[in-house]
Amino acid sequence: MNFFKTFKHDTWVKPYIKQYKGLLITALILGLLTSFCAAALMFTSGYTIDKAATHPVNILLIYVPILLTRAFGIGRPVFKYIERLKSHNWVLRVTSDLRTRLYKTLESDASFFTEHHKTGDIMGLLSEDISHLQNLYLRTIFPAVISYLLTLIGSIALGVFNPSFGFFVFLLLFLEVFVVPLISVSVESARRAYQKSVKSDLYVQLTDNILGVDDWVISGRKNDFKNLTAQNITNLDTSQNKSKAFRRNRDFVLQLIFAIMIICFLIFTNLTMTHDQEQANFVAAVVLAVFPLSDAIIPVSQGFEEWPLYKDSIDRLNSIKPVPNTLPKQVELNPADFESLKINNITFEYDSNSPILIKNFSQDIHRGEKLALLGPSGIGKTTILQLILGDLRPQQGQISINGFDISQVQANREQLFSVLNQKPFLFNTTLINNVRLGNEKKSDAEVKKALERVGLKDLVESLPDKYETLVGENGSRFSGGEQERIALARILLQDAPIVLLDEPTVGLDPITENDLLETFFNVLSDKTIIWVTHHLQGIKHVDHVVFMNSDKIEMEGAPKELYQTNKHFKELYQMDQGL
Structure with missing residues (x-):
């Protein structure tokens, strides 16, 4: 709800999603293809190993899996590289437009803006907020959308084969891509807000210190100058260390859930795919295909955790309004x-x-x-x-x-x-x-x-x-x-x-x-x-x-x-x- 409320009246993010939607869709499709190739590579590799272990009478019986292994092995880095090019191209286009718009907005009435904002706040706005929106796309929106699509596609595919097991896997994936990320946001939200506040204060202090450094030196208070930001830096380090500890524990839980899912796949495949030798060849293939999905699913929590930073940047950017042009009809005076x-x-x-x-x-x-x-x-x-x-x-x-x-x-x-x-x-x-x-x-x-x-x-x-x-x-x-x-x-x-x-x-x-x-x-x-x-x-x-x-x-x-x-x-x- 908080996510949708933030974007309800947004004029800094939504317009560019629509403007470059073709490039965005291409990047998402390439992301899906990267994950598909990673899973397919492990699947064909596992099948090839199992099939070869049964001593086929002819190499042609495993020639197709070998070719597919090569194809998916080449396809995964190629799709990943192109996806990175497209997604970063999309993000750089958007952030370029955002920076141009921001500077034009500030330039339209710079005297008014500096009159109502601290210099440190302006530095924070220019140096962090646009970068935060860039990370919003690369670290939160793209991974989340791709993981949600993988969850739906994978659960539906398993559901067609076995509805009960498909639903069970969906619940485990739901924990990975939705429940744990929401817990991350709720736990880290206040902590991230505090870190943002401390950083903002440090920007203001840094500005004052740089502009007034001569007076500090002249007054002979060099040690006071050095210690002025020490407490804020200590508080920031303490809070960031707590965040790091939480992330380690959270990632361990995510890996544990994923390990449980792998064990469930082992049990399921052994119960349903061992009626004959041909079926048994798929056991390792199916289980191995699940492993690469962790690369797409586990980072979602990290992206969700950073949402408070992005929300603050979006709110602050949307609070900046260009000064309306109230000038009369202009005269061209030579x-x-x-x-x-x-x-x-x-x-x-x-x-x-x-x-x-x-x-x-x-x-x-x-x-x-x-x-x-x-x-x-x-x-x-x-x-x-x-x-x-x-x-x-x-x-x-x-x-x-x-x-x-x-x-x-x-x-x-x-x-x-x-x-x-x-x-x-x-x-x-x-x-x-x-x-x-x-x-x-x-x-x-x-x-x-x-x-x-x-x-x-x-x-x-x-x-x-x-x-x-x-x-x-x-x-x-x-x-x-x-x-x-x-x-x-x-x-x-x-x-x-x-x-x-x-x-x-x-x-x-x-x-x-x-x-x-x-x-x-x-x-x-x-x-x-x-x-x-x-x-x-x-x-x-x-x-x-x-x-x-x-x-x-x-x-x-x-x-x-x-x-x-x-x-x-x-x-x-x-x-x-x-x-």
Whole structure:
């Protein structure tokens, strides 16, 4: 009941069973043929041995069984190999579609998803849940269906020969493929759920530890860092050891039931197949044919036992819903036609308890202008950039570009906006590939030109592999300032008219920061720039400064004018410059 209830409203498993049903049926048939060939191989081998022991007068009397033994001996590995190819092909097709769907679902509103889920949960979702569904097919559904079909076919075949014995064998097989698996689920369900919970906690702890490892080291608490997950790991090991002990005992019981069935076959065949020599030749054949069926029947319990893991993954995947597209009719705006970006009296807050409140904020930004948003951390400067991009929507007011609401240009947003944030991500591939991420259509010469414009040509050409240099994990091959310059080269390739700078120089030393700001504003001189910063270094490069404080604008204007007319701005500037 629990199994069918899980799949009643499922949208992640059932659709693909229907979509690839032809391949699925083929895999199941091949699985049956594999088991049939294994049993037939033992049957013909046993018959051949018994027949040969009676000293046939002519070798031709056992020639056919010999040929069949060879045929089934070849057929079993061939069918098994093809079945593996087909079943894994089916599973890989399904999981490929599932992964694509999952990433598209997360990508459709990544900010919303990360806002409502822990990073560790996301890691668990991406790393485990799809793999669990893959194992659901390979280790539970396929073996269970094949074993059920073998049970029915074998019981019916025996029932035709002897109804009473056929029913008795059916009861023994029923214990093997249904009763014991259900007991496995009931015993291991809570234990598996506990192990899943502990693993989820470990993912969360691991994420926190990796992101905060520098703080642990700086604080001198290395031993605390090492021992943080020790208790969870110990609890997980204890629970897993109990599961292993249960599996050993359960498999022993399954083997015992199977041994009882073999003994019953020995008794039955000796009672019913020993009336003459010809019948007696089939005794060993029939008994031996039963042995290979254990390979198909006994693993069913293991697959059932893992069902709680699969159920949890199915439930979690089905809880993820794509964010409905509520965008208005999209407008195709040519980047070359950009004239102005207007922020008209917007108000925004995340919720009533959030410290971030943007109230009645307005700006009119024209093509080529450079605007700086200053203020202390946590007052909503980055939130304004998210509102400009359309990732967030204001509760009141409007943001428009060339008179169109920002929500109307989301289809080609990447052609209008470039973003450079505090820590641009560099992928562990070549330098030229990382830069080309800004525009995959650009040639190698254009990528190299972009790197030259940001001042990296001499550095890159001094490296052994030059432009094919691997940047390392998260850009570790290069310094913080060099990483920002690489990201700036991406922006040059993207060639969007509006560039949003979200404190790209934070954490850099003053000399590097000043050089980097000079580079930014030189190479982006023809762009419209909205620059979020927390101090006045490089403020001379902008046309307009907006100093935010709490929920209002404290002061704004051209930097030179503010320096001459606003005492507070002059004090802040002199303090920042160390004057």
